[in-house]
Amino acid sequence: MNTYWQRRNSAFYTVLILMLTLFFTKPVACDAQSQVTDSLTKVLAAHPSKDTIRVNILNQLSRFLFTQVPSLTETYAKEAFHISDSLYYLPGKMWATRNLALAENAKGNLEKQTDLTLEALKLAEQLKDLKATGVLNADLGNIFIEQQQPRQGLIYQKKALAIKQRGNDQAEIGKTLNGIGTSYMVLKEWDSALHFLYASERIKLALNDHRGLAYAYENIGTVLSVKGRYKEALRYHTMSSQFYKESDNVQGVVKSYLNLAQTHTFLKDFAAAEEDLQNARRLNKNMQNARNEMIYYRYRAMLDSARGNYAQALENFKEFQALSEEVFSTEKSKFIANSREKYESEKKQHENELLKKEQLLHLATIRQQKIFVFFCIGMFIALATVTVLLYRVFKRQQELYSQLNSRNRRVQQQNQIIMDQNAALESGNQVKDKIFSVISHDLRAPLGILEGMLFLLRDEKMTQEQFNMFVDELWRDVKNTSSMMDNLLQWANSQMKGIRVMADDFNITALLDSEFELLQTLARQKEIQLNHLLPPVIHVYADKDMIRMVLRNLVSNAIKFTPKKGVITVDYKLMPDKVEIMVKDNGVGIPLEDQSKVFSNIYYSTTGTQNEKGCGLGLPLSKDFIQLNNGQIWFHSFKDKGTSFHFTLPLSEDEETTSAHGMTIILQTSRDYSH
Structure with a gap:
């Protein structure tokens, strides 16, 4: 059986090596990779038998397509894995697993890539394949670099370098030197990074490896730019762009345009920087790479700032922040x-x-x-x-x-x-x-x-005057953020530790008065008239801090959804054993289809009339607090007409007694705090 496989493999590799030699020894390298891919595709179509020869072709084709069509990398690698598994062909299974790991990298699944790379490394160690062991250790180092763990990445990169130096594989040594240089770049140890990157450059120049030089020159240009050597950086980024184009690496071309744009901005060549940014965005439209788009807006903001167009720079910086949040959310998910x-x-x-x-x-x-x-x-x-x-x-x-x-x-x-x-x-x-x-x-x-x-x-x-134009908006955002943080902490505490009610008698009118100063400030930002009609004294029996949070949430929510020059009124209705508090506004109202979500655990949240944000926890938290204090809460709302929230609380025993016997007369008064 072994002799049979050896004969078949020997015949295949003879043809394959001759074919690859013809392509890689051509003086013009710009179409070499695509020609190799086309040739391998033809060889694969001509060999339908599910044997080790087909496995080797699939693995070669899968690796070549990684920088061009990552989805085909996964397709060919899966077929190679299944055939290898059925034949118990461990070398094919090892390289197929490594290619599946690369496909997961293209999708951004670094956790899955790590697991698959470790599986491939176990197979390489089992086969005692020195070259594969070095390659896979380098892959693990690169994964840790992408995960912002450069110290851990250096351990695997240096281990890979030692293995490859034993095998004297110059091409792989050059790749690993570039990886070590990248690790030191993440660590911001620029001199160490340049030492290893220049060493990688020397090896790749000796091998005439333009594809590898593209990566090395990109990294060298980045380090030189950080060190302020912009003219040298420009030269390396230009060569990197040229070699990325030769190897048909679209992702690399986009990155090189972005790097050139940043360098031209530092050199105050704004026209060239503008052209580079437009080229990067044009290519990235087809790729839909969120990280490249995020970097584009960051460099666009830098260019606008350098030109003195600060308003546009701020808008682009906001776009960068929004995309950064989106990328962060996607990676978190x-x-x-x-x-x-x-x-x-x-x-x-x-x-x-x-x-x-x-x-x-x-x-x-x-x-x-x-x-x-x-x-x-x-x-x-x-x-x-x-x-x-x-x-x-x-x-x-x-x-x-x-x-x-x-x-x-x-x-x-x-x-x-x-x-x-x-x-x-x-x-x-x-x-x-x-x-x-x-x-x-x-x-x-x-x-x-x-x-x-x-x-x-x-x-x-x-200028200070320009900054003052945004102060009110920033103050409102910070106050909304502070309110959201209070709700978030209260909710997290209730979920993780439960809630303890500390009920006592207190004057709810005095509590509302103490909160009105802050609420009035928020209302004045939107020119809203805010007043309450509560009498000087209403004693209730409840947890004072919880009711403070309920009042603050209901009134601030009314401010959030009431347009400019609106009116918000806090009213009451006194009953024998309880009091009903009402918070009424003439705002935008709650759509009928969303009213069932308000108090649910769906954490329903929308932006206010001036794009105020919320976390969706205030109203469910208020419902929990009122129910824990033996009260009820409900609301009435009509779209574009306004909303009124109602809740009840038990009166203190003294308040109940005087109310029941008619000993206390409470006059309805109107307090206008808008001034």
Whole structure:
């Protein structure tokens, strides 16, 4: 069998090496890679047999297509993996697994790429394949660099370099030197980075490796730009762009245009920078790469700022911040999905282990029963000892059943513990996901805008007068963010630790008065008239801090959804044993289809009349607080006419007594705090 495979592989590799030699020794390299890909595709079509030759062609084709069509990389790698697995062809399976890992990198799934690369590395070590071991260690180093863990990446990169130096593989040594230089770039150790990048450049120049030089020149240009050597950086970025175009690497061409735009901006060649940015955006439209688009807006803001167009620079900086949030959210979602998938896999593995233990226990019982049967047959012959032996076997069987039942009970208890732990983990994940969602979507944005404004003000690229134009808007965003943070902390505390009600008698009118100063400031920002009609004293029995949060949420919510020059009124209705508080506005109202979401756990949230943001926790939290204080909460709302929220609270015993006997007369007064 081995001789058969060796003959087939030898014939294939002879043809393949001759073909690749013809392509790679041509003096003009711009179409070499696409020609190799076309040739391999033709060879694959001419060899339909599912054998090791087809596996090797599939793996070669999959690797060449990684920088051109990543989706085809995955398709060919999967076929190579399945054929190799059926033939128990470990080398093919190893390279197919590595190509599947590269496909996951193209999709941004670094966790899956790490798992697949580790699987491929185990196969390489099992086969004692020195070259593959070096390549896969370098891959792991690159993954850690992308995950912003350069120290960990350096460990694998240097291990890979030592392996490749033992094999004296110059091409692979050049790649790994470039990877080590990249690690030092992430660590901002620029001199060390240049040392390894120049070493990589020397090897790739000796090999005339234009494809590899594109990566090395990009990194060298980036480091030189950071060190302020912009003219040298421009030269390297220009050569990098040329070689990326030769190797038909569209992703690399886009990055080189962005790098050239930044360098031309530093050199104050604004026309060239503008042209580079337009070329980058044109190419990226087909690729739809979110990171490249984010970098585009960042460099666009730098160019506008350098030109003195600060208003446009701010707009582009906001676009950069928005895209940054989107990329962060996408990566977070992928990380959560991968973590959940890994958790489910480990859970299933644990369940399978429990099932195997149970099966082994049942098999042991069956074996014991068989022994018992044969034992009985043998003892039946010896009548003298049959009674004693049967009694012993019966006792043994009882013990086995008792042990089996005991073990079954322990397994059930373990399963119950696992189910309880899963429920707790699921609850914790929901709280964590909500907190991450609010922080990434609602709290980062105003802080990012404030950072951009302060950046322009600090570098004197914006005058104090221009900054003052945005102060009111920034103040409102910060106050909204502070309110969201209060709601988030209260909600997280209620979810993680539960809520303790500390009820006591207090004057709800005085509480509302104390909150009105802050609320009036928010209302004046939108020219809203805010007043309340509560009498000087209404004593209720409830948790004062919870009711403070409810009043603040309801009134600030009314301000949020009431347009300029609107009116908000806090009114009341006194009953024998409770008081009803009403917060009324003439704002935009709540659409009928969304009214069921207001108090639900869906965490419904929309932007206000001036794009104010919220986290969707205020109203559900208010509902919980009112119900915990023996009250009820409801609302009436009509689209474009306004909304009124109502809630009740029990009166204190003194308030109930005086109200029931008619001893207290409460006059309805109107307090206007708008001035």
